[in-house]
Amino acid sequence: MDILHQQGRNDVAMVYLGTYGGDLMVEFVDSLGGAESRKDKWVVILSSLVGCPIKCKFCDAGIYYGGPLSTDEILAQLDHIVRIHAPSGNIDSKKFKVQFARMGEPALNDNVIEAITRIPEIYNVKNYMPCISTVAPGGREEWFESVLELNHHIFKGNFQMQFSVHSTSEDYRDFLIPSKKWSLREIADYGERFYAGGRKVTLNFAMGNSNPVDVDVLGSIFSPDEFAIKVTPLNPTLNAEEFSLINVFDQDEGNRLEVVKEMRDAGFDVHVSIGDLRENEIKSNCGQILVSYLEEKGRGT
Ligand code: SF4
CATH class of the missing domain: 3.20.20.70 (Aldolase class I)
Known part of the structure; x- marks a missing residue:
């Protein structure tokens, strides 16, 4: 290369x-x-x-x-x-x-x-x-079964599976991820089977200014026993700017903390990953x- x-x-x-x-x-x-x-x-x-x-x-x-x-x-x-x-x-x-x-x-x-x-x-x-960080595209069930087998039989829980869900609203997910994909319920069903002890399955939320996140909905679909949550800023890509999707971390810290608090109160391990903001300057x-x-x-x- x-x-x-x-x-x-x-x-x-x-x-x-x-x-x-x-x-x-x-x-x-x-x-x-x-x-x-x-x-x-x-x-x-x-x-x-x-x-x-x-x-x-x-x-x-x-x-x-x-x-x-x-x-x-x-x-x-x-x-x-x-x-x-x-x-x-x-x-x-x-x-x-x-x-x-x-x-x-x-x-x-x-x-x-x-x-x-x-x-x-x-x-x-x-x-x-x-x-693996995935939006869970539809029609790839066999692929996901193969990955599940790897986790259970080779990596034995040391495999990090991350689903980029971003919102608890299926309509908003359709807007953000305009492609055939698993519903939150389908992700939950798979994630429960994927979990083999060790690393929990991660639900990624890149928090923009308008992502609807209802922690009651989240808790009704996903169990904190198998799923953890990672909250990250919405990164400043050109597309994000074009669609006015704004990262909340700098501008609306209070909102972010409220959502994170609600997630924690619902029993989830929540990792807030602001990352290294120098990476934005690097355009990573x-x-x-x-x-x-x-x-x-x-x-x-
Ligand atoms: S468009 Fe970007 S974020 Fe969405 S699935 Fe493709 S690489 Fe991932």
């Missing part, structure tokens, strides 16, 4: 724009996930599609869709990063998280499953934690670096 562009800081997050030739460009990220050193935590975020067909309102990855990546193409992103920081292939971080989250919805690519299982065969990893949010690169080259839409 060739690197077209990179930006960031090695001690915070570095975003890479790579190509496999032609117009097939992907972003991938090397991050410390807020830790002081890679020895403590090392997070690598990989693309599994070229662009994304889901076209979420808050994401810049949907500017085009060029299809799924092969297993080798996915692993080439990781290898580029590992060779920089651990050229021997020995990864002794306390937590080495490989997250399939950008660009592209990972559940739309069968090769993601093989990539997950090959990583510990290629590298000597002390504590490998695969992570999904699709941002690709859009910037295309605009610089005069090819932007």
